[in-house]
Amino acid sequence: MEHEDNVSRVRPLVLSTAPHVFDGISTQKVMLNVLIALVPTLVASAVIFGWRALLVTAVTTIACVLFEYLWCRLRKTAQTVGDLSAVVTGLLLAFNLPSTIPLYMAVIGAFVAIVVVKELFGGIGRNFANPAIVARIVLSVSFTAAMTNYAAPQIASFAPGTAGVDAVTSATPLAPSAPALPFLDLLLGVHGGVLGETCGLAILLGLLWLLATRTITFTIPGVYVGTVVVMSLITGHDAVAQVFSGGLLLGAVFMATDYVGSPTTFKGQVIFGVGLGLITCLIRFWGNMNEGVAYSILLMNLVVPYIEALTGATPLGGQKKKLFGKKKAEGGNE
Amino acid sequence: MTIASRFRRARGAAVPHRKNTAELATIDMPVPREIVLPMQQHIGALCEPVVKKGDHVDVGSLVGHAPRGLSADIFSGVSGTVTAIKPVYYSSGKTDTTVVIESDGAQTVADTVAPPQVTDRASFLAAIKKSGLVGLGGAGFPTDIKLAPPNLEEIDLYVVNGTECEPYLSTDYREMMESADDVLFGIRETCKYLDIPNAMICIESNKPRAIEHLRALTKDDPPIEVKSLPSRYPQGAENVLVYNATGRVVPRGKRQTDVGVMLNNVTTMASIGRFLKTGMPLVKRRFTVSGDAVERPCNVQIVIGTRLRDVMDFVGLAKEPRKVVLGGPMMGNAQIDLDYPVIRQNNGVLVFSEEGMEQPKTTPCIRCGRCTNSCPMRLSPVAIRKAYATQDVKRLDELMADLCMGCGTCSFVCPAKQPLAQTSKLARDFMRAEMAKRRN
Numbered sequence: 091m092e093h094e095d096n097v098s099r100v101r102p103l104v105l106s107t108a109p110h111v112f113d114g115i116s117t118q119k120v121m122l123n124v125l126i127a128l129v130p131t132l133v134a135s136a137v138i139f140g141w142r143a144l145l146v147t148a149v150t151t152i153a154c155v156l157f158e159y160l161w162c163r164l165r166k167t168a169q170t171v172g173d174l175s176a177v178v179t180g181l182l183l184a185f186n187l188p189s190t191i192p193l194y195m196a197v198i199g200a201f202v203a204i205v206v207v208k209e210l211f212g213g214i215g216r217n218f219a220n221p222a223i224v225a226r227i228v229l230s231v232s233f234t235a236a237m238t239n240y241a242a243p244q245i246a247s248f249a250p251g252t253a254g255v256d257a258v259t260s261a262t263p264l265a266p267s268a269p270a271l272p273f274l275d276l277l278l279g280v281h282g283g284v285l286g287e288t289c290g291l292a293i294l295l296g297l298l299w300l301l302a303t304r305t306i307t308f309t310i311p312g313v314y315v316g317t318v319v320v321m322s323l324i325t326g327h328d329a330v331a332q333v334f335s336g337g338l339l340l341g342a343v344f345m346a347t348d349y350v351g352s353p354t355t356f357k358g359q360v361i362f363g364v365g366l367g368l369i370t371c372l373i374r375f376w377g378n379m380n381e382g383v384a385y386s387i388l389l390m391n392l393v394v395p396y397i398e399a400l401t402g403a404t405p406l407g408g409q410k411k412k413l414f415g416k417k418k419a420e421g422g423n424e
Numbered sequence: 425m426t427i428a429s430r431f432r433r434a435r436g437a438a439v440p441h442r443k444n445t446a447e448l449a450t451i452d453m454p455v456p457r458e459i460v461l462p463m464q465q466h467i468g469a470l471c472e473p474v475v476k477k478g479d480h481v482d483v484g485s486l487v488g489h490a491p492r493g494l495s496a497d498i499f500s501g502v503s504g505t506v507t508a509i510k511p512v513y514y515s516s517g518k519t520d521t522t523v524v525i526e527s528d529g530a531q532t533v534a535d536t537v538a539p540p541q542v543t544d545r546a547s548f549l550a551a552i553k554k555s556g557l558v559g560l561g562g563a564g565f566p567t568d569i570k571l572a573p574p575n576l577e578e579i580d581l582y583v584v585n586g587t588e589c590e591p592y593l594s595t596d597y598r599e600m601m602e603s604a605d606d607v608l609f610g611i612r613e614t615c616k617y618l619d620i621p622n623a624m625i626c627i628e629s630n631k632p633r634a635i636e637h638l639r640a641l642t643k644d645d646p647p648i649e650v651k652s653l654p655s656r657y658p659q660g661a662e663n664v665l666v667y668n669a670t671g672r673v674v675p676r677g678k679r680q681t682d683v684g685v686m687l688n689n690v691t692t693m694a695s696i697g698r699f700l701k702t703g704m705p706l707v708k709r710r711f712t713v714s715g716d717a718v719e720r721p722c723n724v725q726i727v728i729g730t731r732l733r734d735v736m737d738f739v740g741l742a743k744e745p746r747k748v749v750l751g752g753p754m755m756g757n758a759q760i761d762l763d764y765p766v767i768r769q770n771n772g773v774l775v776f777s778e779e780g781m782e783q784p785k786t787t788p789c790i791r792c793g794r795c796t797n798s799c800p801m802r803l804s805p806v807a808i809r810k811a812y813a814t815q816d817v818k819r820l821d822e823l824m825a826d827l828c829m830g831c832g833t834c835s836f837v838c839p840a841k842q843p844l845a846q847t848s849k850l851a852r853d854f855m856r857a858e859m860a861k862r863r864n
Binding site: 101102103104105106107108109110111112113115116117119120170173175213214215216349350353354355402403404405406407408409 | 437439440515591663664667673674675676678744745746747748749751753754755756757758759760761774776781782783784787788789790791792793794796797800801802803804807823824827830832835836837838839840841843845846849
């Protein structure tokens with residue numbers, strides 16, 4: 091306490107407010123866990139769609155990282171590429187594109203995802219919706235033909251009588267004209283579609299990793315898929331086919347669980363998941379599009395602030411917030 | 425239990441225990457050459473020095489007299505001469521008066537020290553008032569005030585906090601292992617005079633030996649239950665502990681006594697027991713010294729007022745100290761230098777070297793929700809920060825920012841290392857001040 095003491099000291103002691111210890115978690119580690127979870131899907135897409143799957147993935151990933159790097163350089167802000175979130179966006183974007191996509195379109199997608207959706211809104215944590223989802227929608231609207239030009243799988247189908255058929259393109263199993271596929275084809279992803287959505291097994295492996303590392307909870311994917319199953323059963327659709335075809339699993343596990351665009355509370359996540367399931371089924375069953383996952387995620391991303399406002403936890407000892415009716419006068423509280 | 429709560433992840437955080445001093449028996453630290461007694465070693469009003477420069481004091485002599493109301497007397501832990509009464513400046517910017525006493529090494533006990541004559545509640549509370557006892561878990565709330573709430577008759581359960589959820593610290597554990605008799609004597613006497621029928625000693629499951637030890641000692645004493653609670657920080661935070669141990673929720677703006685619970689730290693109970701036996705006021709305490717820069721981490725029995733520098737000399741430093749924290753690493757305060765004394769509610773000091781201290785870099789919030797889902801009070805630290813940034817008192821009131829107890833869990837779990845606990849505390853204090861202004 092005597093001040094002359096500080097003079098004799100070589101270096102003054104470090105002052106900071108509590109806490110003085112921290113959990114080992116960091117944004118970078120969270121993103122790394124997502125990347126690890128995406129590896130099985132990346133391998134599956136390469137096996138199913140060949141080398142061009144890897145090329146598309148490389149292009150979107152490099153483009154995403156580069157756009158973020160340039161953005162930070164030009165804006166003279168702290169460099170954020172080290173947090174790996176741009177790599178995650180790049181991979182997810184690639185997984186939302188067909189392997190036949192012209193590469194310049196993939197770069198446009200990366201621009202939309204990183205610059206328009208993420209950086210213009212304030213960078214990581216502030217994007218209004220999932221960047222890869224918006225990029226997919228922008229590309230679908232702009233280049234509809236290229237975005238639905240699904241390459242046929244390069245490995246043989248398990249459906250009888252199709253072995254040796256050298257198809258060039260193949261429809262998504264969700265298309266009304268598509269023949270019913272055997273379950274093994276659906277599970278292993280041997281059918282047309284975008285890179286990351288076909289192999290359900292790989293996505294489920296990724297889900298296990300995300301759950302094991304507590305990166306996400308099961309609530310959003312569970313409720314989302316559960317709602318689709320219930321809706322399918324009610325409306326007489328094949329629930330298994332609905333779950334394993336199209337982008338449902340990819341969306342439910344990797345896109346809907348994006349922290350920024352999803353609610354943080356259990357109740358909020360249930361509402362979010364039900365909403366996703368309902369919109370997906372509405373589009374798939376009664377809309378004029380085959381696929382509704384991307385739009386459902388975008389729409390639900392947009393209402394998250396409202397869900398959060400309605401489902402905030404009641405603090406321990408606090409009175410429950412009244413949603414309806416007049417608020418009780420807080421007289422004896424203090 | 426609602427369906428939602430079944431699915432909810434456990435609140436709080438799995439902080440590392442790092443209790444490397446837990447199994448080390450307490451060492452008596454030699455009496456230092458000089459002790460420094462700040463006149464505030466508690467929550468409440470400053471004490472008034474009753475000695476002046478040159479006065480002789482003995483062990484147990486009154487040094488600082490507590491004014492009426494919330495405060496607690498301060499006593500000397502050495503015999504010797506008062507050499508100075510001078511101001512002290514804290515890292516928080518606050519100032520205080522200190523009494524510096526040079527020890528004569530004789531440790532003569534003051535003739536005022538004698539076991540108190542306790543026959544009923546009034547004499548019991550009067551005795552405690554003269555003991556200089558405060559909440560020794562870290563809060564420093566004067567014990568005589570705590571034991572005399574206006575609604576004493578409604579209290580049916582004494583919760584004794586032996587959870588010690590802060591990493592590193594092991595004084596409460598050593599208290600239970602080495603001084604279990606004092607603990608139980610303190611609990612039994614207090615329950616007797618306050619007429620509280622049942623007591624529950626709560627211990628975190630990472631101290632199985634303490635649980636076993638106390639269970640063995642209380643097996644013929646049914647009113648005292650020894651309860652094992654999960655080792656999850658902040659298990660020992662008052663309202664959290666009451667909720668986890670009894671299921672009772674302390675309403676916002678109320679105290680534990682309003683739900684029928686009296687709550688004290690286990691070391692406080694042991695100190696009550698010792699005081700009733702000996703009459704020696706609180707002048708010594710058990711104290712953990714740990715951290716990576718300490719050569720010989722240990723628990724010491726220390727004279728209150730010993731300078732940190734003397735503690736360091738006793739345990740030895742293996743590395744250059746860069747951060748010195750009084751208390752646990754989750755809620756303790758970093759100190760400016762080693763000339764600060766150990767005061768009575770300090771339960772340990774942690775000394776970290778350059779490599780041992782954690783100063784992570786802050787990155788942007790990624791809205792992962794870990795803070796909200798971990799907050800033991802179920803607050804929303806990010807929303808509170810936003811409301812505080814705009815000085816929005818109404819919103820802070822809606823978010824119940826005043827319920828924050830500053831446990832630090834939100835900052836601990838944050839992947840972006842945002843200073844959430846710090847802003848929550850600022851918001852809480854700002855809101856309380858504004859609400860008080862509005863009431864007046």
